[in-house]
Amino acid sequence: MCNGHPPILETRRLHWPDEAACAAFAQQLAALPASAGLADAFIALHGELGAGKTTFVRHLLQALGVAGRIKSPTYTVLEPYTLPGLAISHLDFYRFDDPREWADAGLRDVFAAPGLKLAEWPDKAGVALPRPDLALHIETRDDSQRDITLHAHTQRGLALLPLRAAR
Numbered sequence: 001m002c003n004g005h006p007p008i009l010e011t012r013r014l015h016w017p018d019e020a021a022c023a024a025f026a027q028q029l030a031a032l033p034a035s036a037g038l039a040d041a042f043i044a045l046h047g048e049l050g051a052g053k054t055t056f057v058r059h060l061l062q063a064l065g066v067a068g069r070i071k072s073p074t075y076t077v078l079e080p081y082t083l084p085g086l087a088i089s090h091l092d093f094y095r096f097d098d099p100r101e102w103a104d105a106g107l108r109d110v111f112a113a114p115g116l117k118l119a120e121w122p123d124k125a126g127v128a129l130p131r132p133d134l135a136l137h138i139e140t141r142d143d144s145q146r147d148i149t150l151h152a153h154t155q156r157g158l159a160l161l162p163l164r165a166a167r
Helices: 019-030 053-064 100-104 107-112 122-128 155-160
Strands: 010-016 042-046 078-083 086-092 116-120 134-140 146-152
Touching: 010 019, 019 053, 042 053, 042 122, 053 086, 053 116, 053 134, 086 107, 100 107, 100 122, 116 122, 134 155, 146 155
Parallel strands: 042 116, 042 134, 086 116
Antiparallel strands: 010 146, 078 086, 134 146
16 A cells, blocks of 8 residues: 555546436446455445435445335444345445544444445545455536546456446
8 A cells, every 4th residue: 555545456437427327337236247256345435425426325236136225324324235145334434533433333343244345435434444446436527427437456346347438
């Protein structure tokens, strides 16, 4: 790591002209073969308030087969989901004021266990978090359009990158 930032193995850029494109990308991730490693990946989600981090997570969880209401963990910090053979942890560190809150909340155990981890506002947890496999940076263009930058930080992250770049 350099200056607290994990090395980037590869970067891809995408453009989502609308929410349907976000949903399509989530479906593409969910459809990856088990060998890609999504079931044990850590995906860090970056973006301003309202950028679409939770929207992306909702689409991904629905594409994976989660039924029912998928809510933001802004107040609860963690929303767990269980599918046959897959544990999912949706985390949101927005309300953290100190990275030590990560350890105080017992989240070390969550990250030590198998399963997919999706973390919004990972910077608020500081260096306590492990290196993400994939970092998804969402930038708002307007009410519906988003520019996405994907950084793969591990071999698993490389396997999760889309096959084609932005159009």
